[in-house]
Amino acid sequence: MAFDVDLFVIGGGSGGVRAARMAAATGAKVALAEESRMGGTCVIRGCVPKKLMVFASSFREMPGEARAYGWDIPDGSFDWGAFRGKLHAELDRLEGVYRRLLEGSGVVVHSQRARLVAAHEVELADGQRISARHILIATGGRPERPDLPNAHLGLVSDDIFLLERLPTSILIVGGGFIACEMACILNGLGVQVTQFYRGAQILRGFDDEARGLVAEAMRAQGIDLHLGTNIVAMAEAEAMAGAARGGEAGHAAALLPKGGAKGAPVWVKATNGYLGVEIGRRGEIKVDAYSQTGVPSVFAIGDVTDRVNLTPVAIREGMAFTRTVFEGQPTPVDHDLIPMAVFTQPELGTVGLTEEAARERGPIEVYATSFKPMRSSFAGEPARVLMKLIVCAETRRVLGCHIVAPEAGEMIQLAAIAVKMGATKEDFDRTVAVHPTMAEELVTMRAPVRRA
Numbered sequence: 485m486a487f488d489v490d491l492f493v494i495g496g497g498s499g500g501v502r503a504a505r506m507a508a509a510t511g512a513k514v515a516l517a518e519e520s521r522m523g524g525t526c527v528i529r530g531c532v533p534k535k536l537m538v539f540a541s542s543f544r545e546m547p548g549e550a551r552a553y554g555w556d557i558p559d560g561s562f563d564w565g566a567f568r569g570k571l572h573a574e575l576d577r578l579e580g581v582y583r584r585l586l587e588g589s590g591v592v593v594h595s596q597r598a599r600l601v602a603a604h605e606v607e608l609a610d611g612q613r614i615s616a617r618h619i620l621i622a623t624g625g626r627p628e629r630p631d632l633p634n635a636h637l638g639l640v641s642d643d644i645f646l647l648e649r650l651p652t653s654i655l656i657v658g659g660g661f662i663a664c665e666m667a668c669i670l671n672g673l674g675v676q677v678t679q680f681y682r683g684a685q686i687l688r689g690f691d692d693e694a695r696g697l698v699a700e701a702m703r704a705q706g707i708d709l710h711l712g713t714n715i716v717a718m719a720e721a722e723a724m725a726g727a728a729r730g731g732e733a734g735h736a737a738a739l740l741p742k743g744g745a746k747g748a749p750v751w752v753k754a755t756n757g758y759l760g761v762e763i764g765r766r767g768e769i770k771v772d773a774y775s776q777t778g779v780p781s782v783f784a785i786g787d788v789t790d791r792v793n794l795t796p797v798a799i800r801e802g803m804a805f806t807r808t809v810f811e812g813q814p815t816p817v818d819h820d821l822i823p824m825a826v827f828t829q830p831e832l833g834t835v836g837l838t839e840e841a842a843r844e845r846g847p848i849e850v851y852a853t854s855f856k857p858m859r860s861s862f863a864g865e866p867a868r869v870l871m872k873l874i875v876c877a878e879t880r881r882v883l884g885c886h887i888v889a890p891e892a893g894e895m896i897q898l899a900a901i902a903v904k905m906g907a908t909k910e911d912f913d914r915t916v917a918v919h920p921t922m923a924e925e926l927v928t929m930r931a932p933v934r935r936a
C-alpha cells in the first residue's frame with residue numbers, strides 16, 4: 485500500500501523534532517504537525533525560559549557577595565519588563581532555529597493540530613487527511629489544575645513566563661521540580677514566596693539528606709516553606725489573601741502544581757472508539773521498550789508516555805525509535821541511571837539510587853560530606869553543600885551520587901559518566917582531586933559515614 489508519508493510526527497517538541505529529523509536523514513518522507521510554537525515545553529515554556537530565569541535571579545545575591553570580596557557596589561533592582569522582552573526575543577530566535585532545522589532536513593511542517601484517526605491515518609485541523617506508514621505521537625505533557633474549588637484562579641507554570649508584572653507575593657503549592665525551582669527563582673527576583681507542600685519533605689523521591697539540605701537552604705533564603713500543608717480551595721480578593729499567607733489582594737498569585745501525564749486520550753480517540761492504543765490511568769499512552777503502542781504502526785515518545793519526563797530522555801526515545809524503525813537496528817530505550825538536576829538554589833544533581841532505595845536492595849556504605857564551600861565561607865555566608873556517594877558493600881560499585889551545590893547540574897553530568905560505566909568507590913579514589921574545588925570531595929572521602 486502506498487502512503488502519503490513514511491512517518492507522520494504529531495508534536496514539535498524536543499522528542500518529535502529529533503525523531504523527524506533523524507528519520508528524514510535516512511531518506512524517509514516525513515511530515516510533522518505542531519499546533520502551537522515549535523520547540524514544545526522545553527524551549528517555549530519549560531527548561532529554556534526557566535534556566536534563563538534561574539540566571540536572572542542568581543544576580544540578587546551577587547552584590548552582597550562582591551562586597552564581601554572587597555568590591556564597592558550597591559544593591560541593584562530587577563526590571564521584569566526588560567528581562568521579559570529579551571527572554572521572549574530569545575525564545576522566538578530558538579523557535580526559528582528549530583523550524584529551520586526541520587525544514588532544512590526536508591520535513592514538511594503543518595502548523596496545526598493533528599489527530600490520529602486510524603492506524604495509518606491522521607487528520608489535520610483543516611480536515612486534510614494524510615496516510616502514513618508510521619505515526620509517532622510526541623505531544624508532550626500539559627499542566628493540569630488540581631480538582632479544588634476555583635482552581636482556575638491560580639497560575640500554572642506556563643503562565644509564569646507570560647506575566648505582565650511580577651506579583652509582590654506568591655503562594656506556591658507543591659514540592660516537586662517546578663514548585664521548588666519556581667520558589668527559588670521568584671524569591672531571587674524579589675517576590676515574597678510562601679510554599680505549601682502536602683508531604684513531609686519537598687522533592688519526594690530524591691535522597692532524603694539532599695532534599696533536606698535544599699529545603700534548609702530555601703528557608704535560609706527567605707522562602708516561607710510549610711510542610712504537611714495544602715490548600716483546599718481558592719477564592720478571589722481578601723479570601724485569597726487569607727489562603728496565600730502574606731499575600732496582598734490584587735497582587736498575590738498562586739502557582740498550582742502541575743499534574744501528571746495529562747489527557748492524552750484526546751489524541752487517539754477515534755469516532756468509532758479507541759484504535760487499540762492503550763491509555764494508562766494518568767492519561768499516558770502505554771508503550772513497550774521500543775516506544776511501540778498496541779497498534780504496530782503507532783509509536784509514542786516523551787512525556788505523553790509518562791516514563792521519565794525529561795527533555796533529554798524524550799530525545800533519546802526519539803533516536804531509539806528512529807534507529808528501530810528507519811535504520812533497521814532494534815534499539816530499546818535505556819532508562820537506567822539517568823542523571824538529573826533540580827535548578828533550585830543551590831542546585832541538586834543526582835544519578836542512581838538514593839540512600840533509602842539502595843538500603844532496600846542490600847548492604848551499602850554511605851560516603852557523605854557537607855561543608856561550607858570556600859567561596860561562601862570567605863563571604864561569611866551560611867550556605868553549605870553536600871557531596872554524597874552510595875556504594876554497594878559487596879561489589880564496591882557506586883550506586884548513587886547526590887550533590888547539592890551551586891552548579892551541581894554541571895557536576896553530576898560528569899559524575900554520571902563514571903556511575904554509568906560501573907565505577908567502583910576505588911575508581912573514584914584512584915582519581916586525583918582537582919584542587920581547590922567543591923567536587924574534589926567526591927574523590928577524597930576515605931571512611932563511610934554509615935553502613936546499612
Ligand code: NDP
Pocket residue numbers: 630631657658659660661662663665681682683687688714741742743792793794824825826827
Ligand atoms: P513533580 O511530580 O515533580 O511535582 C508535582 C508536585 O505537585 C508534587 O510535589 C506533588 O505532591 C504535588 N501535587 C500534585 N497534585 C497535587 C494536589 N492535588 N494538591 C497538592 N499538591 C499536589 O512534577 P512537576 O509538575 O514539578 O514537574 C513535571 C515533570 O517535569 C517532572 O516530574 C520532571 O520530570 C519535569 N521537570 C524537570 C525539571 C528538571 O529536569 N530540572 C524541571 C521541571 C520539570 P506529591 O509529592 O505529594 O505527589
